Amino acid sequence: AKPLTVLKSKQMKDNKEPITVLTAYDYPSAKLAEEAGVDMILVGDSLGNVVLGYDTTIPVTVDDMVYHTRAVARGAGSTFIIADMPFMSYHVSKEDTLRAASRLMKEGHATAIKMEGGAEIADEVAACVRAGIPVMGHLGLTPQSIHMLSGYRIQGKDEQSARKLLEDALALEQAGAFAVVLELVTEPVAAEISAALSIPTIGIGAGRGCDGQVLVFHDLLQYASPYQPKKFVKNYANIGATIHSAIEDYVKDVKNRRFPAEEHVFTSAGAGTASGPV
Numbered sequence: 001a002k003p004l005t006v007l008k009s010k011q012m013k014d015n016k017e018p019i020t021v022l023t024a025y026d027y028p029s030a031k032l033a034e035e036a037g038v039d040m041i042l043v044g045d046s047l048g049n050v051v052l053g054y055d056t057t058i059p060v061t062v063d064d065m066v067y068h069t070r071a072v073a074r075g076a077g078s079t080f081i082i083a084d085m086p087f088m089s090y091h092v093s094k095e096d097t098l099r100a101a102s103r104l105m106k107e108g109h110a111t112a113i114k115m116e117g118g119a120e121i122a123d124e125v126a127a128c129v130r131a132g133i134p135v136m137g138h139l140g141l142t143p144q145s146i147h148m149l150s151g152y153r154i155q156g157k158d159e160q161s162a163r164k165l166l167e168d169a170l171a172l173e174q175a176g177a178f179a180v181v182l183e184l185v186t187e188p189v190a191a192e193i194s195a196a197l198s199i200p201t202i203g204i205g206a207g208r209g210c211d212g213q214v215l216v217f218h219d220l221l222q223y224a225s226p227y228q229p230k231k232f233v234k235n236y237a238n239i240g241a242t243i244h245s246a247i248e249d250y251v252k253d254v255k256n257r258r259f260p261a262e263e264h265v266f267t268s269a270g271a272g273t274a275s276g277p278v
């Protein structure tokens with residue numbers, strides 16, 4: 001399939017063709033996502049939780065994002081890559097914002113960036129778009145504001161907060177964002193926003209009315225993700241349990257001298273030289 005573009009993501013919305021997004025954080029996860037045919041790979045700052053072991057995404061740095069985005073870019077082929085702008089990399093000044101965004105593009109080889117927030121960051125979004133950087137917005141539960149939001153709660157439950165979400169989404173579209181993530185938003189509110197916008201919405205825990213869906217790699221695979229189970233996640237595999245038992249078997253085999261066995265051993269001087277496979 002031809003790689004996704006900003007233009008094509010808009011056409012997919014218009015054609016009611018769901019857009020698939022998955023996070024990835026390194027070469028193998030990106031390669032697997034690309035080979036399985038996801039439309040876009042998100043290098044989420046969720047890597048703070050699932051890869052670096054932090055409690056929140058707040059400690060994630062621009063350096064962390066550049067490092068992981070570069071690794072993803074090596075595995076992603078020509079897949080569209082969005083890299084998260086981490087906490088406080090787009091709130092201090094426009095110079096700061098553009099410098100961080102520039103690093104994700106030039107050093108990380110991202111195709112686009114993502115920022116959390118609505119009308120209050122519209123100027124930052126517009127500045128990046130003016131520089132030729134596609135920007136994805138992110139509304140609803142915005143994990144970088146977890147301490148202001150007082151925990152991981154469903155957003156847009158009352159009329160006032162639902163209206164605020166819609167206004168923020170429209171402000172992002174107006175500022176030039178090419179898409180908006182809606183995280184932990186009730187299904188009717190996410191559907192209303194999706195209908196009001198001409199750019200695609202990508203939902204996570206936001207129901208069936210969004211133009212696309214995104215999941216965290218480690219959640220989808222149950223790959224030692226710290227916050228299982230989550231209602232909005234469908235588990236497609238239990239990789240963590242598979243890895244756990246494989247490592248346990250390895251440890252037992254070595255302890256019991258079942259590994260290495262005869263077939264793993266070089267018994268003659270000629271074996272395993274440059275002339276044959278090791």
Ligand code: KIV
Pocket residue numbers: 023042043044045046047084138181183204214215216
């Ligand atoms: O960091 C992340 O993985 C995200 C998605 C959950 C949208 O922002």
Ligand code: NA
Pocket residue numbers: 044045046084
């Ligand atoms: Na994120």
